[in-house]
Amino acid sequence: MPQIADAQTPSPPARSAAAVPAIKVPLLDLRGQYQAIAAEIMPILEKVCESQQFILGRYVTQFESAAADYCGCREAIGVSSGTDALLLACMALGIGPGDAVVTTPYSFFATAGAVARAGARPLFCDVDAASFNIDPAAVRALLEQHCERRAGELVHRSSGTRVRALLPVHLFGQCVDMAALRALALEYRLRLIEDAAQAIGAQCADGARAASVGDVGCLSFFPTKNLGAFGDAGMCTTQDASLAEHMRVLRVHGGKPKYYHAFIGGNFRLDELQAAVLQIKLRHLDAWTAARARNAELYAQMFSRAGLVERIGLPAAAAGARHVWNQYVIRAERRDALRAYLTQRGVGTEIYYPVPLHRQQCFAHLGHAAGEFPIAERAAAESLALPIFPELQPQQLQYVVECIAAFYS
Numbered sequence: 001m002p003q004i005a006d007a008q009t010p011s012p013p014a015r016s017a018a019a020v021p022a023i024k025v026p027l028l029d030l031r032g033q034y035q036a037i038a039a040e041i042m043p044i045l046e047k048v049c050e051s052q053q054f055i056l057g058r059y060v061t062q063f064e065s066a067a068a069d070y071c072g073c074r075e076a077i078g079v080s081s082g083t084d085a086l087l088l089a090c091m092a093l094g095i096g097p098g099d100a101v102v103t104t105p106y107s108f109f110a111t112a113g114a115v116a117r118a119g120a121r122p123l124f125c126d127v128d129a130a131s132f133n134i135d136p137a138a139v140r141a142l143l144e145q146h147c148e149r150r151a152g153e154l155v156h157r158s159s160g161t162r163v164r165a166l167l168p169v170h171l172f173g174q175c176v177d178m179a180a181l182r183a184l185a186l187e188y189r190l191r192l193i194e195d196a197a198q199a200i201g202a203q204c205a206d207g208a209r210a211a212s213v214g215d216v217g218c219l220s221f222f223p224t225k226n227l228g229a230f231g232d233a234g235m236c237t238t239q240d241a242s243l244a245e246h247m248r249v250l251r252v253h254g255g256k257p258k259y260y261h262a263f264i265g266g267n268f269r270l271d272e273l274q275a276a277v278l279q280i281k282l283r284h285l286d287a288w289t290a291a292r293a294r295n296a297e298l299y300a301q302m303f304s305r306a307g308l309v310e311r312i313g314l315p316a317a318a319a320g321a322r323h324v325w326n327q328y329v330i331r332a333e334r335r336d337a338l339r340a341y342l343t344q345r346g347v348g349t350e351i352y353y354p355v356p357l358h359r360q361q362c363f364a365h366l367g368h369a370a371g372e373f374p375i376a377e378r379a380a381a382e383s384l385a386l387p388i389f390p391e392l393q394p395q396q397l398q399y400v401v402e403c404i405a406a407f408y409s
């Protein structure tokens with residue numbers, strides 16, 4: 001239900017007294033979802049506590065098998081976070097120093113961070129303006145124009161690194177054009193890792209689910225994702241049984257049998273308590289996704305009725321595919337002023353992401369200049385995420401649209 005602003009809300013300056021928010025619309029509020037399922041979850045948590053089996057117990061196994069089915073994958077390996085899923089994928093595929101991974105400059109930091117932590121170099125390619133996802137044409141241009149075959153290896157000319165993999169991100173809940181990337185991976189003999197942290201349940205136009213197409217799919221169950229744990233959690237998926245086995249060994253420090261280490265792994269385990277929560281929540285995911293899609297549809301209708309579709313860029317969902325709307329991201333003129341205006345009126349927003357990855361200070365050594373990936377840079381300057389979570393009421397969406405209309409009028 002819409003919340004009435006409480007008496008503690010600081011009063012805005014007198015000259016804008018009319019702007020006291022009547023309704024509050026947070027970017028995300030997980031309390032309603034929890035209340036609806038608390039009665040299902042608490043008894044399971046008690047069971048785990050009574051068993052005192054906190055590490056790799058039956059709930060991890062059960063959740064892995066349910067999540068593998070849900071994603072259309074043969075295998076799923078529960079891990080400690082989405083970030084660790086990406087790192088584990090790189091490690092399992094033997095990506096390390098001297099290697100390069102082709103990825104997007106417009107994502108959460110962990111995408112390129114994991115590549116760098118594996119010791120490899122992120123090679124950025126610009127995104128597509130409509131979907132914000134990596135543009136397969138830009139990937140092809142990079143591989144054709146800036147790389148060459150030397151002794152059977154694909155070498156990125158200017159850095160001298162071996163190009164090993166493509167790492168697309170299904171940003172905001174919408175699938176990358178995986179058919180095109182898979183064709184490129186086959187043609188150039190590259191591994192394909194999907195960052196599906198924001199996209200569990202999303203489908204490509206051909207019906208393939210996010211995290212089921214590449215060599216490894218990486219999921220995050222961070223609380224703000226569509227399937228959120230009660231803390232950090234993640235998963236690697238694959239169709240390849242031997243790769244799955246390798247990831248399972250690397251998840252426990254690379255020891256198999258225990259205390260005998262042919263490989264250096266890490267502690268990448270998914271907690272039993274988190275698996276118990278996630279296993280329950282997975283049963284509700286399709287209903288929550290449907291509510292997100294309904295909210296996206298309502299926004300589109302409301303923005304159109306308010307005459308705003310010329311003014312702001314609405315997110316485009318590719319026809320025939322399944323967008324799961326982890327975020328509803330518009331493009332806005334005078335974005336920062338709009339955001340301040342909405343904050344003052346009780347509407348929560350966020351900027352995903354203000355600094356594209358190639359412009360992050362920690363990647364300065366890669367030598368990318370401003371303007372090198374102009375579509376990603378423009379997206380970083382214009383994008384604004386609006387509230388889209390399943391429990392939102394139509395009046396709350398209407399209020400968001402009215403506030404935006406008022407800002408531009």
Ligand SMILES: *Cc1c(COP(=O)(O)O)cnc(C)c1O
Pocket residue numbers: 081082083084107108110111169195197198219220221222232233234
């Ligand atoms: C959330 C996220 C991650 C990292 O997941 P964590 O579980 O928070 O470590 C990686 N990539 C993308 C695109 C994400 O949105």
